[in-house]
Amino acid sequence: MSEQHKPTPVSGESTDDTDIAELFRAEIEDLLVQLNTALADAVLGMDDRPALTTGANAALEVLQEPLPGTGCGAQKSIEKLLEINAKAAANTGGPKCFHFIIGGNTPASMAADLLATAYETVTYTWVVSPVGVQMELQALSWLKELFGLPSSMSGIMVTGATMANFVGLASARQWWGEQHGFDVSETGMAGKPQMPVLTSGFVHASTLKVLALQGIGRSNVQQFCRDDFGRLDIDAMRQALEDLEGQPAVVIVNAGEVNSGEFDPVNDMINLARDHNCWVHVDGAFGLFARVSPRVAHFADGVERADSVTVDGHKWLNVPFDSGYAFVRDIGLMARAFRYSADYLPSENDPRPTLGAIGPESSRRARSFAVWATLKAYGREGHRRIVEHCLDIANHFADQVRQHNSLELMADVPLNIVAFRFNPGGLGEGELDGLNHRLGEVVIADGRFMAGTSRIGKRTIFRPAFSNWRTRKKDVEEFAEVVVELGNRLL
Numbered sequence: 001m002s003e004q005h006k007p008t009p010v011s012g013e014s015t016d017d018t019d020i021a022e023l024f025r026a027e028i029e030d031l032l033v034q035l036n037t038a039l040a041d042a043v044l045g046m047d048d049r050p051a052l053t054t055g056a057n058a059a060l061e062v063l064q065e066p067l068p069g070t071g072c073g074a075q076k077s078i079e080k081l082l083e084i085n086a087k088a089a090a091n092t093g094g095p096k097c098f099h100f101i102i103g104g105n106t107p108a109s110m111a112a113d114l115l116a117t118a119y120e121t122v123t124y125t126w127v128v129s130p131v132g133v134q135m136e137l138q139a140l141s142w143l144k145e146l147f148g149l150p151s152s153m154s155g156i157m158v159t160g161a162t163m164a165n166f167v168g169l170a171s172a173r174q175w176w177g178e179q180h181g182f183d184v185s186e187t188g189m190a191g192k193p194q195m196p197v198l199t200s201g202f203v204h205a206s207t208l209k210v211l212a213l214q215g216i217g218r219s220n221v222q223q224f225c226r227d228d229f230g231r232l233d234i235d236a237m238r239q240a241l242e243d244l245e246g247q248p249a250v251v252i253v254n255a256g257e258v259n260s261g262e263f264d265p266v267n268d269m270i271n272l273a274r275d276h277n278c279w280v281h282v283d284g285a286f287g288l289f290a291r292v293s294p295r296v297a298h299f300a301d302g303v304e305r306a307d308s309v310t311v312d313g314h315k316w317l318n319v320p321f322d323s324g325y326a327f328v329r330d331i332g333l334m335a336r337a338f339r340y341s342a343d344y345l346p347s348e349n350d351p352r353p354t355l356g357a358i359g360p361e362s363s364r365r366a367r368s369f370a371v372w373a374t375l376k377a378y379g380r381e382g383h384r385r386i387v388e389h390c391l392d393i394a395n396h397f398a399d400q401v402r403q404h405n406s407l408e409l410m411a412d413v414p415l416n417i418v419a420f421r422f423n424p425g426g427l428g429e430g431e432l433d434g435l436n437h438r439l440g441e442v443v444i445a446d447g448r449f450m451a452g453t454s455r456i457g458k459r460t461i462f463r464p465a466f467s468n469w470r471t472r473k474k475d476v477e478e479f480a481e482v483v484v485e486l487g488n489r490l491l
């Protein structure tokens with residue numbers, strides 16, 4: 001559009017009688033040019049930016065201002081956003097973020113996700129987006145192939161593993177009610193028996209949150225532990241199941257524990273569950289990716305026998321946040337648990353799929369674009385290589401720890417997490433815990449790397465998790481040096 005035909009941008013000067021739609025249409029053209037540069041900076045600068053910008057708190061004070069009356073227009077608002085972000089950014093997609101379990105973005109998934117936003121694709125039902133719905137179904141089908149899950153399982157994309165656990169356990173609860181002869185989603189739980197939920201001490205906090213929300217109650221979850229790390233006491237679990245005398249129950253298998261990457265004994269737990277009247281839910285948020293590499297697939301052997309399975313895409317699939325997947329053996333249970341109908345919505349008998357009626361979210365973005373695009377772009381082989389790259393990085397870092405006099409490995413490294421601590425020698429266990437706890441805060445404040453502390457049993461540890469294709473061997477070598485440098489400063 002030529003300069004003289006451009007309407008005034010939406011800004012302090014705009015008046016009530018200006019056509020807002022006309023202004024927006026004109027604004028978008030300039031914005032795309034601005035965005036081109038901004039995206040290049042954001043993505044190409046990722047390797048070099050620190051994990052966490054220091055001084056973020058002070059920089060964020062500018063956010064505290066009253067709601068603008070007329071606004072400054074898109075271009076200035078985006079300029080301001082970039083300025084604030086530059087001063088306070090967390091580079092969680094960069095190669096030096098090992099906190100929680102945070103993946104990167106494959107190039108194809110990043111591009112596809114931007115397009116999902118640009119096209120404003122809504123993936124509630126076929127009628128509003130045939131492409132969003134069909135791409136989700138296809139991507140879920142590919143994911144089942146990637147993870148070796150039965151093709152007969154149904155799936156749904158959700159925000160992450162928390163919501164995938166929600167779907168799996170809502171389906172389990174529906175099954176449990178039906179075993180007792182009632183429909184939980186219709187009648188609720190009042191006056192009903194307690195749903196038994198059995199697991200190990202590896203159970204993730206998100207699962208407890210989900211069970212709290214579903215009326216089961218966090219403290220009703222029975223954790224059978226044989227040590228203070230939380231490893232399963234299978235004999236105690238067997239006894240508890242025998243005591244139920246065939247009453248339906250739910251067994252949660254934790255395929256990947258967040259502090260060391262260790263697994264519950266999947267097959268043993270499923271064998272036990274099958275001998276008793278149990279639903280088996282597997283939380284494989286990141287651990288399910290073991291099945292993508294023959295080097296570690298044995299840890300998650302047996303998951304294909306589960307009734308419901310959780311896995312996260314924004315972790316090791318390396319697709320943008322937010323993206324998680326639930327797979328459930330019986331789609332009827334999902335449909336009854338998440339039933340969603342009203343006169344203005346698609347009929348429950350419509351053969352065209354309504355994904356909003358088999359999962360928790362009604363309006364949903366097209367997470368499928370990113371998942372489909374990355375699987376199309378890199379296939380099974382490319383994703384095996386991402387997983388194995390991260391396994392190699394974890395092993396390389398574990399070697400750094402072993403070689404360093406002041407670092408101590410605190411657990412085996414089965415997968416992509418390395419539990420270790422700073423141990424300069426001569427300190428008691430309590431002192432080491434305090435030192436590593438303080439060091440955890442210092443590492444975060446330093447900003448060069450992002451990694452957190454946790455506990456294995458009573459001991460305070462660092463637990464860097466490697467699930468981003470961007471991380472290089474030199475990054476983890478530097479991380480070991482930085483931990484020692486900062487640790488020595490605390491002595």
Ligand SMILES: Cc1ncc(COP(=O)(O)O)c(C=O)c1O
Pocket residue numbers: 100101159160161162163204206207256257258283284285286312324
């Ligand atoms: C084993 C496990 N389950 C569930 C979750 C929750 O995942 P999300 O944050 O994607 O909801 C996590 C996150 O780290 C996890 O590791």
